[in-house]
Amino acid sequence: MDRQRQFAADASHELRTPLAALRLCVEEARLHPDDVDLPDLLGRLTDGLRRLENIVDDLLVLAALEVDLEGRSEEVNVTSLVETVAARCAESCDVRLDLEPAVTVAGAPWQITRLLVNLLDNARRHAQRRLGVNLRRDGDHAELAVADDGQGVRQADRDRVFQPFARVDAARGRDRGDAGLGLAVARDIASAHRGTLHVEDSADGGARFVLRLPLVS
Numbered sequence: 001m002d003r004q005r006q007f008a009a010d011a012s013h014e015l016r017t018p019l020a021a022l023r024l025c026v027e028e029a030r031l032h033p034d035d036v037d038l039p040d041l042l043g044r045l046t047d048g049l050r051r052l053e054n055i056v057d058d059l060l061v062l063a064a065l066e067v068d069l070e071g072r073s074e075e076v077n078v079t080s081l082v083e084t085v086a087a088r089c090a091e092s093c094d095v096r097l098d099l100e101p102a103v104t105v106a107g108a109p110w111q112i113t114r115l116l117v118n119l120l121d122n123a124r125r126h127a128q129r130r131l132g133v134n135l136r137r138d139g140d141h142a143e144l145a146v147a148d149d150g151q152g153v154r155q156a157d158r159d160r161v162f163q164p165f166a167r168v169d170a171a172r173g174r175d176r177g178d179a180g181l182g183l184a185v186a187r188d189i190a191s192a193h194r195g196t197l198h199v200e201d202s203a204d205g206g207a208r209f210v211l212r213l214p215l216v217s
Contacts, residue, residue: 011055011059011165013165014055014165014181015052015055015056018048018051018052018055019048019052021044021048022045022048022049022052025041025044025045025048026045029041054182055181057114058114058118058181058182058184058185059181061111061114061185061188061189062164062181062184062185062188064111072108073106073107073108074106074107074108074109075104075105075106075216076104076105076106076107076109076112077102077103077104078103078104078105078112078116078135078142078144078213079099079100079101079102079103079135081109081112081113081116082097082099082116082133082135082144083097083099085113085116085117085120086120086133088120089120089121089123089124089131092124093124093127093129093130093131094129094130094131095120095130095131095132095133096130096131096132096133097132097133098132098133098134098135099133099134099135100135100136100137103135103136103137103142103215104142104215104216105142105193105213105214105215105216106193106214106216107193107213108193111189111192111193112189112193112213114185114186114189115185115186115189115190115211116144118182118183118185118186119144119146119183119186119209119211120133120146121182122146122182122183122186122209123146123147123148123207123209124148126148126150126151126206126207127148127149127150127206128148128149128150128206129149130148130149130204131146131147131148131149132145132146132147132148132202132204133145133146133147134147137215138212140214140215140217141195141212141213141214141215142212142213142214142215143210143211143212144210144211144212144213145208145209145210145211146208146209146211147202147203147204147206147207147208147209148202148204148206148207148208149202149204149205149206150206150207151206152201152202152205152206152207153199153207158198158199158200161183161199162183162184162186162187162197163184164181164184165181165184183209186209186211190211190212190213193213193214194213194214195211195212195213195214196211196212197209197210197211197212198210
């Protein structure tokens with residue numbers, strides 16, 4: 001009960017932040033309509049709404065993970081999903097893919113899609129110039145690695161970054177649009193699918209998030 005109360009309080013705080021920013025934008029425009037730069041205003045409103053949408057989506061995913069996946073799993077082509085998700089990031093970042101074809105796991109497609117979205121969004125936020133995505137078969141598991149060339153994650157923070165609303169150092173903090181739920185959701189989805197997710201150093205000096213999920217037997 002204490003954990004639920006704390007989570008509710010943290011979630012409420014995270015929702016209030018983008019709401020306050022949206023209200024400020026609207027009130028400034030209402031008070032000074034002649035000074036409004038409409039494209040800039042619409043851009044800020046869109047960014048705020050997108051952040052709210054991401055927080056709500058992640059909260060819904062966390063709630064849905066309480067539901068047993070038994071009987072709801074189907075074959076999911078991870079290769080195809082990665083290509084689709086990576087295409088969205090390619091507009092703002094140099095994304096390099098190295099994917100084995102038709103790597104297939106069993107699970108809930110919408111949850112695995114959300115896991116991939118969160119991993120690539122996290123890498124895109126922290127990448128300096130590029131990010132790399134590698135997918136291969138490793139024994140009876142699919143192994144997906146998402147690496148960026150940013151500041152990396154300190155050894156002391158490598159468990160904390162997966163905690164809901166975790167606060168880490170400024171280099172990988174939430175000042176760049178991260179609500180602190182994405183990686184927590186990603187690890188919970190991995191666990192729900194009998195997989196693992198951890199972070200290590202990337203070859204470019206940034207962070208490398210490694211996901212392992214059982215292959216379809």
